[in-house]
Amino acid sequence: MIKDKKIVIGVTGGIAAYKAAELVRILVKGGASVRVAMTSNAVKFVAPLTFETLSGNRVVWDMFDPFTEPIGHITWGQEADLLIIAPATSNFIAKMAHGTADDFLTSMVLASTAKILVCPAMNTQMYKNAATQENIRLISGRGCFVMKPGEGELACHTEGPGRLPEPEEIAELAGNLLTEKDLDGLKVVVTAGPTQEPVDPVRYITNRSSGKMGYAIARAATARGAAVKLISGPVALKPPAGIDFHQVKTAEEMRKAALAEAGQADVIIKAAAVSDYRPGETALQKIKKDEGSFTLNMIKNPDILAELGALKKNDGFILVGFAAETESLTANAEEKLRKKNLDMIVANDVSREDSGFDAENNKVQIIYRDGKVEDLPLMPKESLADQLLDRIMVLRKK
Numbered sequence: 001m002i003k004d005k006k007i008v009i010g011v012t013g014g015i016a017a018y019k020a021a022e023l024v025r026i027l028v029k030g031g032a033s034v035r036v037a038m039t040s041n042a043v044k045f046v047a048p049l050t051f052e053t054l055s056g057n058r059v060v061w062d063m064f065d066p067f068t069e070p071i072g073h074i075t076w077g078q079e080a081d082l083l084i085i086a087p088a089t090s091n092f093i094a095k096m097a098h099g100t101a102d103d104f105l106t107s108m109v110l111a112s113t114a115k116i117l118v119c120p121a122m123n124t125q126m127y128k129n130a131a132t133q134e135n136i137r138l139i140s141g142r143g144c145f146v147m148k149p150g151e152g153e154l155a156c157h158t159e160g161p162g163r164l165p166e167p168e169e170i171a172e173l174a175g176n177l178l179t180e181k182d183l184d185g186l187k188v189v190v191t192a193g194p195t196q197e198p199v200d201p202v203r204y205i206t207n208r209s210s211g212k213m214g215y216a217i218a219r220a221a222t223a224r225g226a227a228v229k230l231i232s233g234p235v236a237l238k239p240p241a242g243i244d245f246h247q248v249k250t251a252e253e254m255r256k257a258a259l260a261e262a263g264q265a266d267v268i269i270k271a272a273a274v275s276d277y278r279p280g281e282t283a284l285q286k287i288k289k290d291e292g293s294f295t296l297n298m299i300k301n302p303d304i305l306a307e308l309g310a311l312k313k314n315d316g317f318i319l320v321g322f323a324a325e326t327e328s329l330t331a332n333a334e335e336k337l338r339k340k341n342l343d344m345i346v347a348n349d350v351s352r353e354d355s356g357f358d359a360e361n362n363k364v365q366i367i368y369r370d371g372k373v374e375d376l377p378l379m380p381k382e383s384l385a386d387q388l389l390d391r392i393m394v395l396r397k398k
């Protein structure tokens, strides 16, 4: 969680310095207090004014400027929860490896007591050079987190490793580094998104699930230290970094993938909207338009949640379901919890415009085995993910 954390971003003189502006914006939006320090070479790539405007704080790049706090190079790194060097040039990494302190940023890094995340970005040969690799090894060995650069076309028109990862990925890793690891050692399986049930080679039956809730849970559990497997139907979201990702399309594929995990999981959260029915037959060729009406025979899909519930033993394993309802929310969800032998069910009214399917927020009711019903207020899916994990941890301790 980056909310209310103090983060210093160190920007060094690489072409990817412009991406640091977006990183600042994302972190500030996430509720962090952000300060930016630059090297004097970084200032040649992006003007400090950009970072001052986005962070709302003065940017420092000259240790001896009369306006720079006299001992800012010591206090900044000691007051912060996290330093992020993005982009980190080969030169800056070399300086870090050898304890050089010849400007504000290098001095601050050396005096810092915060966690340090270094995001190298450079030409592929510079990155692969034995000196750079040795320097990365040295700083990693001293406890810095060094992010692997992305691969692809670089600004110098070559291809290979050296790209600065996208600002969203850096922000996500920063959040993970700042989150308490209370799910450490747990294996959490999450299912997300809709399923697609094929009618013919070009058509399928699906639903409006966006996968956002399940992906938020997978991200939150990863940040809190769990080993996460995300089994996802087709969605427009990028799989979160650092998780074991399994892409499926149909309910049958999702069933196989989920049952394969049942023996090893400590927690299974079924946030996917699995199609209850599928076409009885999938036409091998595209179905042609005809004069009359067209009837599609639908057969029942397997009930994955019920199968998982039937496998449940009294060994601390927690099974959580979701109920998307448009009427009689509590009663329908309670029945589902009982029938499927769940520990907890998260019921959401998907007829609301402001929550549920494809929305950024969710308003849910949580129903427990002992009949307790808890109403949660409308909140972002990211926050709800953490709230659900908090409650799952309480259930595990019972």
Ligand SMILES: Cc1cc2nc3c(=O)[nH]c(=O)nc-3n(C[C@H](O)[C@H](O)[C@H](O)COP(=O)(O)O)c2cc1C
Binding pocket: 011, 012, 013, 014, 015, 016, 039, 040, 041, 042, 088, 089, 090, 091, 092, 121, 122, 123, 126
């Ligand atoms: C146009 C241009 C782009 C550069 N891009 C990078 C880069 O992406 N990564 C890198 O390590 N060095 C890059 N350099 C070289 C650095 O600017 C140079 O090593 C400088 O000394 C780094 O200073 P600093 O680490 O104090 O910011 C680039 C230089 C120029 C002129």
